[in-house]
Amino acid sequence: MRRTGRMMPNLTHFAVATALIALPATAFAQTIDVAALRDAALKDELAWDITEGLTTEVGPRLAGTEAEARARAWAVKKLTALGFSNVRDEPFDMKTWVRGAETLEVLAPFPQPLRLTALGNSGATPATGLEGEIVYFTDLAALQAASEGSLKGKIAFVSHAMTRTQDGSQYGAYGAVRRSGPATAAAKGAAGILIRSVGTDYHRNPHAGGTGFPDGVKPIPAAALSIPDAEQLERILKRGQPVKVRLTLTPRQIGTTKSGNVIAEVPGSDPAAGLVVVACHLDSWDLGTGAFDDATGCGIVAAAAKRVMEAGTPRRTIRILWAGAEEVGIFGGKAYFDAHQGEKHALAAESDFGADRVWRVDFKLPDSAKAVSERVASALAPLGIARGRTPAGGGADIAALIASGVAGIDLQQDGTRYFDLHHTPDDTLDKVDPVQLRQNVAAWTAMLAVVANAPEEIGSTK
Amino acid sequence: MRRTGRMMPNLTHFAVATALIALPATAFAQTIDVAALRDAALKDELAWDITEGLTTEVGPRLAGTEAEARARAWAVKKLTALGFSNVRDEPFDMKTWVRGAETLEVLAPFPQPLRLTALGNSGATPATGLEGEIVYFTDLAALQAASEGSLKGKIAFVSHAMTRTQDGSQYGAYGAVRRSGPATAAAKGAAGILIRSVGTDYHRNPHAGGTGFPDGVKPIPAAALSIPDAEQLERILKRGQPVKVRLTLTPRQIGTTKSGNVIAEVPGSDPAAGLVVVACHLDSWDLGTGAFDDATGCGIVAAAAKRVMEAGTPRRTIRILWAGAEEVGIFGGKAYFDAHQGEKHALAAESDFGADRVWRVDFKLPDSAKAVSERVASALAPLGIARGRTPAGGGADIAALIASGVAGIDLQQDGTRYFDLHHTPDDTLDKVDPVQLRQNVAAWTAMLAVVANAPEEIGSTK
The missing domain is CATH 3.50.30.30 (Glucose Oxidase; domain 1)
Known part of the structure; x- marks a missing residue:
């Protein structure tokens, strides 16, 4: 994989120059208008629809409980209805505590x-x-x-x-x-x-x-x-x-119960280019309905993936990971890593810090993919997003991937009021600002469109 | 009483002219510097001290319960320590409901x-x-x-x-x-x-x-x-x-229990001039600690009364009424009216709408006391308080007095956020803004200094 990267160093400038030019799709790069996709996403309704649906039709969904199982069933049905491929619930065992x-x-x-x-x-x-x-x-x-x-x-x-x-x-x-x-x-x-x-x-x-x-x-x-x-x-x-x-x-420890990761995909044209994982977590603490933490994250990544899917088959497969049992020990992230670390992952990103506007983007990419970060940063700047100097570390569910050498991008959200709501009964739908939620979808759509279609190899950061 | 008022119509202008001149106290008018008293009250600490003490040392105090009884004991001790006279708990029976x-x-x-x-x-x-x-x-x-x-x-x-x-x-x-x-x-x-x-x-x-x-x-x-x-x-x-x-x-109806009104006084020099009642209610709903509803009201009226007391013996007796069992049926206000309606009341006012700034003053005074309202309005204007056109109606605990013909003044508080907190668990000390609380004390001090010392007769509004 690294070898492929070394074979096409000059493609980075080529990609920048052609990003806005309509060309037939190739095995290397689906040429799409990132700016137009991004701006259309500022009118997104899907992230809200997912957030509203999950918080209303399931509500609180503590990891390992029957409520979380209902959330997974809801998620499989929703992601299937949205037209994603390979939608499945990957179950795992966990030790469960209840209030x-x-x-x-x-x-x-x-x-x-x-x-x-x-x-x-x-x-x-x-x-x-x-x-x-x-x-x-x-x-x-x-x-x-x-x-x-x-x-x-x-x-x-x-x-x-x-x-x-x-x-x-x-x-x-x-x-x-x-x-x-x-x-x-x-x-x-x-x-x-x-x-x-x-x-x-x-x-x-x-x-x-x-x-x-x-x-x-x-x-x-x-x-x-x-x-x-x-x-x-x-x-x-x-x-x-x-x-x-x-x-x-x-409270009680009720023994071993099931949790699971819900996964859905947008199949790419070039399996060798590696997966792009976009993650959130489906479980929530039990006091609120987990709107900000993390229904919005699931809405954002799915809405962005659907927009990129509808723009045409991307080069890389986009894998949506709605992880289970994050709150209580990142059990879903661990289960995903154990099950899938052998697959080629090009990049991972997670939305798990509410739904207020993205204000900064951090990268952890191999040098060979420097041009990808430049194109992402350029596409995000009109949304008021500056480039940070901190290496991306991923959300909790993808941290193991990033630590193992998978590239990452963090779209940092404004957390000024996040800890007013975090893990409280007040984490409910009414706290979500639809305008800021759409800005998140626009940022994720732009990032994902660039990354999933980048002609460059995105190899290990190690 | 009305006859006396007719005997001194020209005193109203005299009183305005002499309000700032130091003269020996007379049976008619204690001459005091209202503006100086008002401005000193902008540094008040007592209203906060009462609010903090009642909400911390008693907390929730549902009418008719043992907690409300502890609040009355606390109140008697506090008002006695502050140097007020005739401090007492006037008990009454009520039917009590508990959650x-x-x-x-x-x-x-x-x-x-x-x-x-x-x-x-x-x-x-x-x-x-x-x-x-x-x-x-x-x-x-x-x-x-x-x-x-x-x-x-x-x-x-x-x-x-x-x-x-x-x-x-x-x-x-x-x-x-x-x-x-x-x-x-x-x-x-x-x-x-x-x-x-x-x-x-x-x-x-x-x-x-x-x-x-x-x-x-x-x-x-x-x-x-x-x-x-x-x-x-x-x-x-x-x-x-x-x-x-x-x-x-x-919930349960637990039968008949005791509530009570806590009363304290600043004795005036002219018993014939009538009482000035300044009221709040001591009980609270049980979910919060009743900071905004109505510990602050009790703090405001007591702090104002103490400031007027310390400026010298007022003409009129000031009676502080910390009413019991307001929330559940205005039982304290009714008990006060039944017990005291035979006494001569010159004026009544209540603070029971939080502790945000006073923005308007409404009056219900007999024509013979028109000059009193003018002097009160003048004294309040520098605090950003405008004169309203609505007749004063009193808070719940004094509404029966006002309806019976006792004059009233309403110092209207900004209620913009009042119904964010009203009767909720969130009605706690941290919601009180000390700066706005002090503006309330300044307004009440100015009003009370004018009214308690007014040389005019303040007779029935009927």
Whole structure:
């Protein structure tokens, strides 16, 4: 494959020059008017239709549950009706956790209920609740610094204020409290742990999300308070009296169930040119209907693929991957990689950061395909999208592909309000801005039209 | 009292002319610098302190419950500590309703949970829920037009979209669905009723609120869906298939319990001049902590009264009324009127519409006190407050006083976002803007300083 790339280095300039000239399709390049496709996509209705349909006719679809299975059936039917090829559900087994009751009562000094939600993989309290005194930590480092055994019988509360950013980059640092805080507290003997939701809104909506416990550490009840509730608990603690609470969480591990990846294709004219995978995830957290996370992503990639398909057979096969079980451990992405890593992948991209406008494009392409990135960047510029300097890393479901050397393009979405909605009950259809959603479809259509039809070889980045 | 007013018509101009001149206090007029008091109040901290304290140390305080009793105890302690006189809790009996479990599951055609909350005085379903088919009505008129018995065994769903306005005037028209829709549906044989929340936000927070059933009509389960959930149900219905749900609401009428009005005073120098009542309500709906509705109101009126008290003994006694049980039937306002209507009231005013800036002042004063309204309007103008042409009607707790002929002043607050928060879980401290809260205190301080010290008689408006 790399050899083929070396055979046609001069084709890159040729492709730029001919991109807008109507020529008969060849095995190398379907010549299409990228700008016209892009601009037509600014009137797209399909991404909305998919988002509306999935969120209305399925709603919440927690990985491994019957609701996610209904989402897969819905997806197969929808993608088939849209005219895609080779539509199928590729099932895999997973260990599944489901939510139970979840309440928190402050018992003293100021009795009142607070709102929270269990973190994925949280342990359970007795059905009648667990009573304990709160031990407050300002951040994860403070919790980590607590001495062994100092939390015995106590309920840790870790607060921290994530900041709103356009690129969502605070999620890495502040998400750590959710990902590793519970295991840390458990190791120190805590009976339970509460965290301030990893989010930026001020509504009574806690943010769900996964946590984990290493082998040998028994899971403890672990939950996120909504941000107004976390600040309320901080105010109560600041009065200086011991704060006693009753925490009730009754989630369950229900054993092994099925999830699956739904796949559909636009067959290309040149099987040797490698696949272009465009991904999203079909599962959602269970509190909202997963509109922003990630029905819109599925709508965007499918709408773009359909537009490129309708412009004529592309050189490369476009493979749509609506991954299962992303939220709870990227199980779908792993299953896809295990099953398909042996196939030739030219490029992968994923839409999984809401549906606000794309503002930046990042690339990870081999040097031989430098001209492809230039043509993509040129096609995106009229949409207000600048070229970034960060190497593309892919969304979670394609990260293993990218890490293995498959080229990637990240169409970075504006995340300013993403963490207002992320994993909350508020992630519902009404939050989607149809105008920004269409800009996403236009960006993806332009990118996909260029990449799927690029005459250049797109080989490994390694 | 009117006779005294006729004896000093020329004093009105005298009072304007001397308002800024330091003179010894007389039985007629405490001469104070209203502008200086007003401007100092723009740095007020007390209204915030009261709001923060009540919402943190008590939290939700549903009328008639133990939580409301704790709020009264808190209030007596706080108002005493602030140096007010005659601080007391005036208890009264009320019939009390409390919330239970509340869930809604769409069973077919698209199984999913929807979020709702029971309306006050709602009937209960069996603990295992009530299954029924939805019958959709676009508005209250459509429900009213349904034929008798046509809803037998069905669950009515009434949708309607309240519009955001600065003066909140849509609440009258759209609140009718909540107030009378359940009784209408019950009379037609419905097994239950769901309404779209009376509100303007797009969060998964249903808006609580009271409803009622006339004698002879058995209460049915009645609940409000959050606005995103109401729109989701509409989308599901638009697919045209029968929509079956399981509704579970287990509220209870717990019989007669105590509520009470907390009262505090700034004694005036001239008992014959009549009382000035400044009111708010202490109870709240149970989903939030009642910050905007109405802890801020209590903070505003108390902070203003304290500032006027500290400027010197006013002519008129200022009576602070933190009313109980407003939300569930204005029981506190009625109890106050029954107990105190025989006393001479010069004027009443209430703060019960959040804590965003005052933008308009409305008056209902006897002609003999026309100069008082002119001085109040002049003192408020620098705060960006214009004079309205609508007669003041008072908040709910003082409406009976105003209707009986007591003069009133309404300091109208900007309600643009009020119905985003009203009766929802989101009515929490973080929603209060300290800068706008202080503008309220400044407006109330100026109004109260003028009215409590006005040398004019303020007699009946009848």
